[in-house]
Amino acid sequence: MGGQGTTGRVTRRRAHTRARLLQAAFSVFAAKGFGRVPIEEVCEAAGYSRGAFYSNFGSLDELFFALYRERADLIAEQVSRALAADGPEPDVPAAVDRVTEVLLLDRDWLLVKTDFLVHAARDPDVARTLLEHRARLRQAIAGRLVRGRTRLPAVLGDADGAAHAVVAAYDGVTAQLLLDRDVTRARAWLGQLLTALLTDGSGTPV
Structure with missing residues (x-):
């Protein structure tokens, strides 16, 4: 039971992280254009590290x-x-x-x-x-x-x-x-x- 609860929390946290990365990317892409924004800028806008980025996107x-x-x-x-x-x-x-x-x-x-x-x-x-x-x-x-x-x-x-x-x-x-x-x-x-x-x-x- 405890393991399932932990898995559920991890899944929700991961979904939240992914959603924040997408929202941040939308803002910086709209402002500067795709191809002019490095991964670091998306991470900074979302408040996450590169590790969080690569755990969600390749x-x-x-x-x-x-x-x-x-x-x-x-x-x-x-x-x-x-x-x-x-x-x-x-x-x-x-x-x-x-x-x-x-x-x-x-x-x-x-x-x-x-x-x-x-x-x-x-x-x-x-x-x-x-x-x-x-x-x-x-x-x-x-x-x-x-x-x-x-x-x-x-x-x-x-x-x-x-x-x-x-x-x-x-x-x-x-x-x-x-x-x-x-x-x-x-x-x-x-x-x-x-x-x-x-x-x-x-x-x-x-």
């Missing part, structure tokens, strides 16, 4: 990937919940409002995500995993369009095509957001783009 790349996966999974879940909040009749403008609110909350995340995209472009293994996460996001969007029997503009083809268009619009708007730092404008612009993509422009599904 390298800075591994930590960076864990950080991306954690945030990407959270956002995919938030988008899924936002899309699932509709009633039986699709309300595209309302769904667009909920999704843009989720997707544009955190400029720091956009900085880290952009760093990860550049990193993945140079590493085929990382790129495959990034593509899997982006596919999950598109599947959540396409699935909601299918369940709501949303009528889509012919140019988009099917729900999967519409989901690709939604993600492409998000990528374009967030690239501008990184430069002008105007979250309110970016959210409004993305909402207008998505509403135009998925409706006749008036908010009524085509």
Whole structure:
């Protein structure tokens, strides 16, 4: 019994250490960029030693990937919940409002995500995993369009095509957001783009 209790405490402590390292890494990566931050700086920001770092991660790349996966999974879940909040009749403008609110909350995340995209472009293994996460996001969007029997503009083809268009619009708007730092404008612009993509422009599904 005592051994099990000790194991439980060690497991919780290890999870806490890992979480603090990820949180600290997120802050320093957002401020300085991945590739410009040594392990020592992440450890200092988290209040841990290099030993604590290496007991949780084999390298800075591994930590960076864990950080991306954690945030990407959270956002995919938030988008899924936002899309699932509709009633039986699709309300595209309302769904667009909920999704843009989720997707544009955190400029720091956009900085880290952009760093990860550049990193993945140079590493085929990382790129495959990034593509899997982006596919999950598109599947959540396409699935909601299918369940709501949303009528889509012919140019988009099917729900999967519409989901690709939604993600492409998000990528374009967030690239501008990184430069002008105007979250309110970016959210409004993305909402207008998505509403135009998925409706006749008036908010009524085509």
